[in-house]
Amino acid sequence: xxxxxxxxxxxxxxxxxxxxxxxxxxxxxxxxxxxxxxxxxxxxxxxxxxxxxxxxxxxxxxxxxxxxxxxxxxxxxxxxxxxxxxxxxxxxxxxxxxxxxxxxxxxxxxxxxxxxxxxxxxxxxxxxxxxxxxxxxxxxxxxxxxxxxxxxxxxxxxxxxxxxxxxxxxxxxxxxxxxxxxxxxxxxxxxxxxxxxxxxxxxxxxxxxxxxxxxxxxxxxxxxxxxxxxxxxxxxxxxxxxxxxxxxxxxxxxxxxxxxxxxxxxxxxxxxxxxxxxxxxxxxxxxxxxxxxxxxxxxxxxxxxxxxxxxxxxxxxxxxxxxxxxxxxxxxxxxxxxxxxxxxxxxxxxxxxxxxxxxxxxxxxxxxxxxxxxxxxxxxxxxxxxxxxxxxxxxxxxxxxxxxxxxxxxxxxxxxxxxxxxxxxxxxxxxxxxxxxxxxxxxxxxxxxxxxxxxxxxxxxxxxxxxxxxxxxxxxxxxxxxxxxxxxxxxxxxx
Amino acid sequence: xxxxxxxxxxxxxxxxxxxxxxxxxxxxxxxxxxxxxxxxxxxxxxxxxxxxxxxxxxxxxxxxxxxxxxxxxxxxxxxxxxxxxxxxxxxxxxxxxxxxxxxxxxxxxxxxxxxxxxxxxxxxxxxxxxxxxxxxxxxxxxxxxxxxxxxxxxxxxxxxxxxxxxxxxxxxxxxxxxxxxxxxxxxxxxxxxxxxxxxxxxxxxxxxxxxxxxxxxxxxxxxxxxxxxxxxxxxxxxxxxxxxxxxxxxx
Numbered sequence: 001x002x003x004x005x006x007x008x009x010x011x012x013x014x015x016x017x018x019x020x021x022x023x024x025x026x027x028x029x030x031x032x033x034x035x036x037x038x039x040x041x042x043x044x045x046x047x048x049x050x051x052x053x054x055x056x057x058x059x060x061x062x063x064x065x066x067x068x069x070x071x072x073x074x075x076x077x078x079x080x081x082x083x084x085x086x087x088x089x090x091x092x093x094x095x096x097x098x099x100x101x102x103x104x105x106x107x108x109x110x111x112x113x114x115x116x117x118x119x120x121x122x123x124x125x126x127x128x129x130x131x132x133x134x135x136x137x138x139x140x141x142x143x144x145x146x147x148x149x150x151x152x153x154x155x156x157x158x159x160x161x162x163x164x165x166x167x168x169x170x171x172x173x174x175x176x177x178x179x180x181x182x183x184x185x186x187x188x189x190x191x192x193x194x195x196x197x198x199x200x201x202x203x204x205x206x207x208x209x210x211x212x213x214x215x216x217x218x219x220x221x222x223x224x225x226x227x228x229x230x231x232x233x234x235x236x237x238x239x240x241x242x243x244x245x246x247x248x249x250x251x252x253x254x255x256x257x258x259x260x261x262x263x264x265x266x267x268x269x270x271x272x273x274x275x276x277x278x279x280x281x282x283x284x285x286x287x288x289x290x291x292x293x294x295x296x297x298x299x300x301x302x303x304x305x306x307x308x309x310x311x312x313x314x315x316x317x318x319x320x321x322x323x324x325x326x327x328x329x330x331x332x333x334x335x336x337x338x339x340x341x342x343x344x345x346x347x348x349x350x351x352x353x354x355x356x357x358x359x360x361x362x363x364x365x366x367x368x369x370x371x372x373x374x375x376x377x378x379x380x381x382x383x384x385x386x387x388x389x390x391x392x393x394x395x396x397x398x399x400x401x402x403x404x405x406x407x408x409x410x411x412x413x414x415x416x417x418x419x420x421x422x423x424x425x426x427x428x429x430x431x432x433x434x435x436x437x438x439x440x441x442x443x444x445x446x447x448x449x450x451x452x453x454x455x456x457x458x459x460x461x462x463x464x465x466x467x468x469x470x471x472x473x474x475x476x477x478x479x480x481x482x483x484x485x486x487x488x489x490x491x492x493x494x495x
Numbered sequence: 496x497x498x499x500x501x502x503x504x505x506x507x508x509x510x511x512x513x514x515x516x517x518x519x520x521x522x523x524x525x526x527x528x529x530x531x532x533x534x535x536x537x538x539x540x541x542x543x544x545x546x547x548x549x550x551x552x553x554x555x556x557x558x559x560x561x562x563x564x565x566x567x568x569x570x571x572x573x574x575x576x577x578x579x580x581x582x583x584x585x586x587x588x589x590x591x592x593x594x595x596x597x598x599x600x601x602x603x604x605x606x607x608x609x610x611x612x613x614x615x616x617x618x619x620x621x622x623x624x625x626x627x628x629x630x631x632x633x634x635x636x637x638x639x640x641x642x643x644x645x646x647x648x649x650x651x652x653x654x655x656x657x658x659x660x661x662x663x664x665x666x667x668x669x670x671x672x673x674x675x676x677x678x679x680x681x682x683x684x685x686x687x688x689x690x691x692x693x694x695x696x697x698x699x700x701x702x703x704x705x706x707x708x709x710x711x712x713x714x715x716x717x718x719x720x721x722x723x724x725x726x727x728x729x730x731x732x733x734x735x736x737x738x739x740x741x742x743x744x745x746x
Contacts, residue, residue: 467520
């Protein structure tokens with residue numbers, strides 16, 4: 001088991017935990033600012049995505065994207081070895097980490113071997129997953145986020161609320177306030193002024209950083225190339241200015257060939273932000289070569305497992321690993337839109353988080369996440385690589401109540417004798433049609449399914465009223481009246 | 496998107512699977528659906544032993560219990576007639592999830608065969624019956640709420656509106672974010688009541704703001720949820736199952 005147990009988050013940082021999903025969601029729902037910020041942002045993102053795919057055969061492209069990811073996963077062990085060999089041949093040193101803690105240690109050791117005191121980071125969710133910043137701080141190494149959203153979240157002592165737009169929970173006024181409080185920037189509502197101020201602050205830090213840490217969007221096995229998709233140029237600065245670059249990625253981000261990248265890139269940018277291209281697309285294939293004037297002298301790649309190889313063992317759960325981290329599922333999720341990213345208490349919020357986090361943290365921690373979906377299907381509909389997210393949510397519900405294959409840590413944790421008995425009761429009733437037909441007593445019996453919880457329905461709605469009669473009874477009467485009045489069958493009145 | 500489905504020509508008989516919500520809470524909608532089908536000259540068979548498709552247990556993770564309940568339904572449709580279901584949710588369960596539920600069991604081929612004959616009511620009326628409607632009701636502004644299962648699982652976003660568009664006196668009004676879930680989601684509404692409430696609140700607001708006097712839907716879960724919210728707010732927007740609405744205005 002390689003569950004993320006090393007909690008190194010420092011005091012003071014606003015922390016959320018999936019165990020408290022209900023409370024956190026309650027707080028978010030009661031916060032009109034949070035509600036408004038997410039609604040506005042998600043509406044905008046949904047429109048942009050739709051418009052950006054307007055002239056594309058989206059279904060064909062999604063099919064292609066899904067197949068590329070499926071092919072990569074089918075060959076994953078071989079591709080990882082090939083990636084390692086080709087990276088090493090290119091001069092990129094490859095490290096394997098079984099879990100987040102080991103990955104943190106590898107990164108720290110690289111930093112220490114260079115006497116590094118200052119690390120500048122490009123956006124990387126896998127380093128959020130392992131709490132790298134806090135780990136490095138404890139080792140006396142300062143880690144500074146350089147993605148604007150991550151920078152704001154770090155200044156505000158928070159965690160990202162979205163995997164693509166970490167500070168999406170903040171509006172312009174709140175951002176202005178944070179920049180003012182933490183950096184002395186003059187208060188303004190002008191986004192360009194704020195961006196320019198943050199850029200200036202970050203530029204100075206880039207020049208002084210000893211090590212740059214970035215994520216990876218696609219790691220190409222065929223060529224040993226690390227692709228990084230970004231808009232702010234901070235990714236390029238992070239990976240070229242400091243003398244050492246450490247790229248960190250989950251093992252699932254590998255693709256087979258260079259030609260696999262353009263379709264995935266086309267899907268990623270449009271699904272995420274509705275962009276046809278991003279401002280920067282970096283392809284890192286080696287450290288600085290002899291005679292070159294810039295680029296890092298050392299490039300490292302840390303491949304992190306952290307539960308992924310366990311997901312890989314299950315042919316259904318495997319689909320979780322197709323994800324290219326575009327965030328479209330959260331942008332389109334009616335639950336995420338209302339409760340925001342922090343309520344989930346996980347690195348990855350929203351639908352993808354609810355199917356991934358149980359593997360990373362165990363079902364005991366995350367047992368409320370697979371049920372935090374109405375199974376409306378919006379996530380699966382927009383997923384660029386066609387992950388059957390609703391089916392995987394149901395699969396995890398099965399695992400939670402101990403009716404799955406037991407391949408998820410904490411399987412069975414949600415099973416209670418009472419609920420199991422209630423569903424057995426439902427089964428008995430629904431497989432005894434004569435009893436079922438006995439009629440109106442059935443709703444009363446079904447109501448007993450979740451006696452403690454069904455009451456909450458009526459806090460917001462009137463109670464469903466069992467009809468005085470059943471369809472079974474109506475049909476019987478209807479058929480009887482038809483046989484008596486064969487010519488009048490379409491005009492009869494039911495009592 | 497669901498793959499293109501080829502529809503059969505209208506059959507002499509159909510099976511009607513009423514669903515448990517219709518059976519217990521909205522039986523009139525079931526009867527109205529039957530009468531709409533009969534008016535098209537179809538004989539409607541109602542297997543008496545039908546109970547529930549098993550979905551509540553299925554989506555709660557109780558797979559064995561769901562399979563037992565579903566198994567009891569599989570034998571109810573022995574002849575090759577279409578199976579018409581007045582719900583996208585139960586229809587989606589039977590068409591999409593029965594094959595998954597029975598994969599690798601000795602009922603697999605039967606489940607696939609039954610699943611292939613399942614049609615949601617509005618789908619069947621539009622694509623198989625090519626239903627033509629004469630509106631005899633008063634002028635009215637109506638919003639359609641297509642359930643998520645009908646829309647996404649069964650690919651039927653167009654079927655309900657296509658039927659309503661035939662009603663000359665009915666103005667179909669567009670609500671904001673019409674494709675968004677109403678927050679029912681079966682046990683979701685009881686497991687996450689506050690989130691569900693926030694969703695249905697937005698849905699009723701959108702329908703009311705669209706100027707609708709009534710909303711119709713093809714799923715009784717949504718009807719119970721949205722209608723129950725309107726009723727509790729004392730908002731004079733009525734909810735109705737599309738089968739009852741169509742029957743009432745054209746009979």
